[in-house]
Amino acid sequence: MNKNLLNISLPNIPEILYVLIFLLIILGIFIPEFRTIGNILNIAQQGAVLAIIALGSCIITIIGGIDLSLGAVLSLAGMFTALLLKENFNLIISLMGGIGCGLICGLITGIIIAYGNVPSFVATLGMMSMARGISLGLFDGATISGLPKYFRNFANGYIGVIPIPIVIVLICYVILEYLMKREKFGIYIYALGGNQNAARCCGINSKILTMIVYTIGGLLAGIAGIIMVSRLNCGHPTVGIGYEFEAIVAVVVGGTPLEGGWGSLGRTLIGVIIIGVLKNGLMLLGYPSYWQMAIIGVGVVLALIMANMAFIKSKEYINLQT
Amino acid sequence: MMLNYISKKLFNNKFLLQEEYYKKLKFLILKLFPIFIIINLLIILAIISPEFLSFTNFINIIRQTSLLFVLSAGMSLVILTGGIDLSMGSVLGLAGCIGATLIKSYGNLIGIMGAMMIGLLFGAINGSIIFYLKLPSFLVTYGTLQIVRGLAIAYMGGNVIWGFNQKFRFLGAGTFFTIPIPIITGFIIFLLFYLILYYTSFGRKVYIVGNNISAAIHSGINIGKTILSVYIIAGSIAAFCGLIYISRLNSAEAGLGAMFELDAIAAAVVGGISIKGGSGGIFGTVVGALIITLIKNVLNLLGISSLWQPFVIGISIVIAVLIDQLIPKKGGV
Numbered sequence: 001m002n003k004n005l006l007n008i009s010l011p012n013i014p015e016i017l018y019v020l021i022f023l024l025i026i027l028g029i030f031i032p033e034f035r036t037i038g039n040i041l042n043i044a045q046q047g048a049v050l051a052i053i054a055l056g057s058c059i060i061t062i063i064g065g066i067d068l069s070l071g072a073v074l075s076l077a078g079m080f081t082a083l084l085l086k087e088n089f090n091l092i093i094s095l096m097g098g099i100g101c102g103l104i105c106g107l108i109t110g111i112i113i114a115y116g117n118v119p120s121f122v123a124t125l126g127m128m129s130m131a132r133g134i135s136l137g138l139f140d141g142a143t144i145s146g147l148p149k150y151f152r153n154f155a156n157g158y159i160g161v162i163p164i165p166i167v168i169v170l171i172c173y174v175i176l177e178y179l180m181k182r183e184k185f186g187i188y189i190y191a192l193g194g195n196q197n198a199a200r201c202c203g204i205n206s207k208i209l210t211m212i213v214y215t216i217g218g219l220l221a222g223i224a225g226i227i228m229v230s231r232l233n234c235g236h237p238t239v240g241i242g243y244e245f246e247a248i249v250a251v252v253v254g255g256t257p258l259e260g261g262w263g264s265l266g267r268t269l270i271g272v273i274i275i276g277v278l279k280n281g282l283m284l285l286g287y288p289s290y291w292q293m294a295i296i297g298v299g300v301v302l303a304l305i306m307a308n309m310a311f312i313k314s315k316e317y318i319n320l321q322t
Numbered sequence: 323m324m325l326n327y328i329s330k331k332l333f334n335n336k337f338l339l340q341e342e343y344y345k346k347l348k349f350l351i352l353k354l355f356p357i358f359i360i361i362n363l364l365i366i367l368a369i370i371s372p373e374f375l376s377f378t379n380f381i382n383i384i385r386q387t388s389l390l391f392v393l394s395a396g397m398s399l400v401i402l403t404g405g406i407d408l409s410m411g412s413v414l415g416l417a418g419c420i421g422a423t424l425i426k427s428y429g430n431l432i433g434i435m436g437a438m439m440i441g442l443l444f445g446a447i448n449g450s451i452i453f454y455l456k457l458p459s460f461l462v463t464y465g466t467l468q469i470v471r472g473l474a475i476a477y478m479g480g481n482v483i484w485g486f487n488q489k490f491r492f493l494g495a496g497t498f499f500t501i502p503i504p505i506i507t508g509f510i511i512f513l514l515f516y517l518i519l520y521y522t523s524f525g526r527k528v529y530i531v532g533n534n535i536s537a538a539i540h541s542g543i544n545i546g547k548t549i550l551s552v553y554i555i556a557g558s559i560a561a562f563c564g565l566i567y568i569s570r571l572n573s574a575e576a577g578l579g580a581m582f583e584l585d586a587i588a589a590a591v592v593g594g595i596s597i598k599g600g601s602g603g604i605f606g607t608v609v610g611a612l613i614i615t616l617i618k619n620v621l622n623l624l625g626i627s628s629l630w631q632p633f634v635i636g637i638s639i640v641i642a643v644l645i646d647q648l649i650p651k652k653g654g655v
Contacts, residue, residue, distance in 0.1 A: 116643075117647050119597060122640075125587070129636025132636075140629065294468070
């Protein structure tokens, strides 16, 4: 009886959205600076890089893998773009170079995981170390600055009233959502994450699909790296440290189980917004960045525990049904 | 004819089918691969620089190897149970920092105890979250990595503590009959781990839990106790390494031990410990630590910037794991 009432009173939206609304109301009441339009645009611009990474991380989590290399690949792709621009290459060629750099890193990771049968966290840990080493070693640990002005306007500009990074996030989201919901590709990915052996028996080429998914992850990291460099107006080798972790947090907060087989890109984006709002709130309250790191670390462990509880509960539910 | 003779000599005079024979040969070659790498590295080093063959450099390499080995021994134990501990570098840093402040104000004994307690605490936290909540170990320890590093930076606030008393300096920089203390420590840790892994029931349990966890449960092994103790040992080893490092460097700062966990994983994996758990041994870790140290030495002697080291570590982890996939497992098909 009571349960039914509850079902009627709550509209059918993801539970995670309530957390976000609650957070927005609390922060909006207690911090006056939080309510300004400038601050909200700031959150959006800062969150764009993380959002793009998190979309890649979400697909990888859906097939049951994990990618710890995204942050390092992001900084490598950014450095590469900055280098090409500094050498007076065309804007298009530089952008293609950055995206291609990310794509190649993702492809290598994918090949190692799919054809070498290496557990994904070890392969991506190795790739993280490699990408970090290249971006530090190839440019001698230096910052590449003094990029052309039109490149700087790229991520700080607006289309109408919407910042360009947000437009890029939306384009990536729409394309991926289309692929995941309306194409065979998406169904195959969910099948692969749900049960790899069953998917293979159904005739899905699991190896090529795994490779493609990690390549998409790398490609998105490349795009994020370009936005990052454009925002900072310089290429820095240690800029993406910890981004892969925040992306995983966003995915987990968005309710995607680490076992794979289920998950949604939209909820992941809500997770990204929650992290962005939380970080912004902590910053406005005067907490330094290392406390933000620790608080987010505690947050992911709590979110994981809750997600795990829900997962165990759903398993029990299935057991009761059958 | 010759091959048959060799195969008879090598494999106890047993008659082997052609396929089985090649399988065994492949196994042998892949197992001997690390030693092959070491010999190659030694030859390269000897050709590059004449100083390499000096006694001082030899002692230096052995000292670096034993420092890496001590950290890697804890990591090996965790990897043998099928888990991984990414938080070791951060725990090393935090334990070093807290140990340093305690030594400065309360003396050696309390400082060492305090640092070891930090290691124990975070090991216990990792182990209990991983076991009781059944979460993947790499994610939990990645979370603790971030938290512990944040705590270390908050605790130190950008300060550097330096200048310890002579007694504490003995732990990392002292010598015993011209042999540096870290080498002796490394040797003791090796003996200890060897005895634990091969001659106690706990060591056997570590292997079974890594090999087949459901078989371990059904044979009545308390897997919770095993997993928890493994992470606690790893945490304490990390804290102990932190003490050795601050004693050797004579200073402590919040960035101590960043990315050390990758070196430790590389040493364990290159030494033939399977990342899926349950196979490999502590002697392999010694060989792995020696290889990683020698590779770093080659890079230094070639004049390549130390900024390239993460790249080399990453590539050696991936290659070692790929080779490990090729080795046919004992008892497997």
